[in-house]
Amino acid sequence: xxxxxxxxxxxxxxxxxxxxxxxxxxxxxxxxxxxxxxxxxxxxxxxxxxxxxxxxxxxxxxxxxxxxxxxxxxxxxxxxxxxxxxxxxxxxxxxxxxxxxxxxxxxxxxxxxxxxxxxxxxxxxxxxxxxxxxxxxxxxxxxxxxxxxxxxxxxxxxxxxxxxxxxxxxxxxxx
Numbered sequence: 001x002x003x004x005x006x007x008x009x010x011x012x013x014x015x016x017x018x019x020x021x022x023x024x025x026x027x028x029x030x031x032x033x034x035x036x037x038x039x040x041x042x043x044x045x046x047x048x049x050x051x052x053x054x055x056x057x058x059x060x061x062x063x064x065x066x067x068x069x070x071x072x073x074x075x076x077x078x079x080x081x082x083x084x085x086x087x088x089x090x091x092x093x094x095x096x097x098x099x100x101x102x103x104x105x106x107x108x109x110x111x112x113x114x115x116x117x118x119x120x121x122x123x124x125x126x127x128x129x130x131x132x133x134x135x136x137x138x139x140x141x142x143x144x145x146x147x148x149x150x151x152x153x154x155x156x157x158x159x160x161x162x163x164x165x166x167x168x169x170x171x172x173x174x175x
Contacts, residue, residue, distance in 0.1 A: 005047035006030045009039040009062070010054040010081070019052075022108040034058075036065050043073050050115055053098075055082035055089060055140070059168040063089065063144045066096045079114045081106065086137040092144065139167060 006023060008016045008030050016032040023030045031048065033039035035057055043051065051069060055062045066078055080093040085103035093101045100114040139157065146152040150168075154161040 004028045005045075005049060007033060007039065007042050007045075007048050007051040009033045009051060009057065009065070011035065011056075011058040012054070019108070019111075023111075026108055026112065028112075036060060036068070039065060040068060040072060043069050043076060048073070049075070049077060051076055051078045052111060053078050053080050055080055055084070055093075061140050061143055061148060063092055063096060063140065064148045066093065066098060070097045077115055079111065081111075084133045084136055086133070088141055089137055092141065135167075139164070 004027070006028055008019055010016050010019075010032075011034050013032075013034060016030075016034070020030045020032060029047075031042050031045065033042045039051075039053075042048070053062045053066060053069070057065070062080060062082075066080070069076055069078060078098045080089075080098045080101045081104060082089065082101070083104045085101070090101040102110060102114050106114075139153070142156050143150075143153045146156060150164060151161055154164040157164065
């Protein structure tokens with residue numbers, strides 16, 4: 001019988017299926033959610049103590065979802081996972097309540113160690129990010145500052161709203 005219960009929030013269903021099986025081999029039962037609404041519904045289930053939250057959920061920001069999850073379940077431990085790590089988003093994730101921030105790809109052992117922030121440091125990418133990654137991180141930071149409001153974010157970025165929407169949609173297809 002599994003000892004721990006985790007919630008995996010990622011829009012990549014193949015990734016979550018593989019992770020669910022890998023965690024099960026470690027005695028961890030994992031539920032999955034693929035968007036904001038299903039994550040908020042799933043986190044209320046009894047027994048869920050830990051959450052692995054992807055930074056990019058089909059163009060929506062995981063950073064925006066993070067405080068909502070913690071408001072719903074304050075004792076929840078949340079580890080933010082991303083394919084595009086940066087110091088700015090790592091700091092913001094920790095500021096919003098995450099226990100750690102890791103960059104994909106990760107092993108199950110890295111995820112498990114990631115929930116013990118005393119023993120592990122955030123594992124940021126050793127190479128500098130590309131221009132596209134830096135742009136994405138900047139867009140995510142400004143989007144977060146405007147609570148996910150696309151119009152306000154586009155104004156702050158001095159960008160047409162539809163251009164911003166295209167960038168968000170395009171980026172969700174990169175993954």
